[in-house]
Amino acid sequence: MIQTSDDGYIFVGTKDLVNSTDIVVVKTDMYGNPVWEKTYGDSLNNIGNSIKATADGSYIILGTTYIDLNQTDMHLLKIDSKGNVIFENLIGSNYSETGNSVIETSEGEFVLVGTKQNDPDAANSSLDICMVKANAQGDSIWTRIVGGTADETATGIIQNFDGNYVIIGSSESFAEVGQAKSNIFIVETNQNGIPITLMSYGGQENDHGSSVIQLDDGSYILVGTTESFGSGGKDVFVAKTAVGDIRTKEWETTFGGEKNDLGAHICLLKDANYAIIGTTESFGNGDRDMYLVKFDGIGNEIFYRTFGSTGYDQGKYLIQTSDEGFGILGLTGFENNSMICINKTNADGELK
Template sequence: MKKIDTLRLSLPIAVKTFFLAVLIISDFSVSGQTLPELDWSINYPGIYTDLTRQLISTRDGGYIMVGESESFGPGIISTLLKKCDSTGNEEWSKSYGGSAFDLPTAVIETADNGYLIATYTTSFLPEGTNIRLIKTDVIGDTVWTRVIPESNGCIVAFAGCVVETHDKGYLVAGSGWKAPNCNQIMLFKVSQAGEPEWHSEIGGNSDDYGGCLQTTIDGNFILAGHTFSFGSGLCDGYLVKFDQNGEVLWSNALGSTNYDSFRFVRQTSDGGYIAVGSTQSFGKAEQGFVVKTDSSGLTEWTAAHGGVGNEGFEGVIETSVLDYIITGSTNSYGIGLHDFFIVRIDQNGELTDMETHGGEDEDFGSTIEWIPGKGYIAGGSYSGDQYLDFWALCFNSDSLSTPVNQFPMTASS
């Protein structure tokens, strides 16, 4: 484990560093709220590639990271779960899976202080790619596992996200392909013990995918993904709100003429939603995509941010001044092939600040969360000694940067 200090270029260049991690501010002019200062960043090296898929804050003031690992575990690629305290010190790490591929997409902290991991696997029967849930206790020891039975008859099924429901069961959203049709968004409700209770499908006559699931303040659910079935473009970002029985309340395809998709959604303090992802509809390259909607999913504004290369957004959080901090990846800015990308936008989607973090190789950003008393904590993957490592970055916060009080939501992307 390495602790990494990075400084803004506007400060004197006296950087204490354990690797080449330079903060680059691109040549653009912005005004308004700035980003909170980077306090520390830590990477957690293995001997091969370990890729962070999600970071969430935990009730004890620390955080937990989940991702796919070639360094640890029994398989070709295994699931890796890593628990850290509020200062980035690793408390424990566990790996899960079989002899083949076990790739996680989501983790939540459960009501019993344990964790639930959503994965897709080729290691366990039935043959093919199936959704698999792993329930652990507070120290990551396995309590039960469940392969969703034949993933509802899908030939190929992928987990996307999971939330805990009001009855302490779990709702899993993903995608599955059934001959002779196409990919549909799949919802699977299981009990607290992982027993199947019901399933539902959402989609049209083409391919549709679910990537992020959240509980809404009214006790229902919001899902973000992308759709080839609906909308005006080749592919559009897709928001679907549905109730506790999987019945769709409303859905909306959001985008323009080309390929647009959502990776993350969060309910905002005004009852609406903010969704982030990527777009190819504005400019020549892929850019970070942001859409703000009202409570019914109707667009209030759309924004695209990026440069001459490619950008994608993976996480967003609302602050107490009602603007937004967004994390993702870029190869337009920074010194590496890709870099961790963090931006701040105002209430109308206008850029007010942005930074990159990383070295000369491939570095990526994922989700961002809040740790009370510490600041914002973001996950990513850092190119250490040749291979990618789990990576966490902590940003200090003042009174103008603390997140708005939001309905507690467990999410994944």
């Protein structure tokens, strides 16, 4: 989700058709009313996962496309401000790749991350993190694989102040002392995609990473979901690292209640605090609701808000808007159907 220069919004998702799905991009006005909607894809299933604004005023989109019923490729798409295609490329191999997050680099190229399935017919088949560098035309320059003997997945990527890349996801292969099952996984690579530092955060149960930001001092805050710590079920996990060192943790905290609470995306705010969007089953009005939590630089909660109806609602992505309020992208479900929804709040997280 991006706020556009006219104070509207643009976001990417997936649209159900009769026998398939397409990547869908919607541009709205400042009140969330659709201005235009465009779909992209072929006759099989296409899934939209990530959209970022580019330096030339266009948008870069990453998703996943089914080549056949059993194989997928990363789907990289650049569009102009009206939704017209500038380029569209599929990036993959003989096995399956999924595209989860894309950024434009400081050189005007693109780095994509997702997941690669190793030989599905092999007895020890597993998933690895797949990282792809593409040029300004969307053509692949190189591919790097990060993985071990079990499953690794990537959900997000940023470029840090040094020009290196920091990936967040989950790992079953690189456990630290006292960890088991799946752990929140953070990887720093150099500009050529070669890993420099790996670190896992978690405990004895399943923990998954979803989003990471770098702060002005060079440290990082990461967010995910933990079953190892917290109040019960799944809880939102937040940790801050030391300056320039993803392996050293300064503090960690959790947010949640007795049921499941999931951390989706973190946003650095103009007042030097932070906000997270996600999904809660512990609080709110329905089976699942979106939540918005704001916290300070040492993890203390400033406010907590929920949004939703009697059905299920999920928070997916968060931005701070030009008026210092919040723009929230999510899903709302009812009667076996789900719809993309956007919420706009004031600076206190209130729908006014």
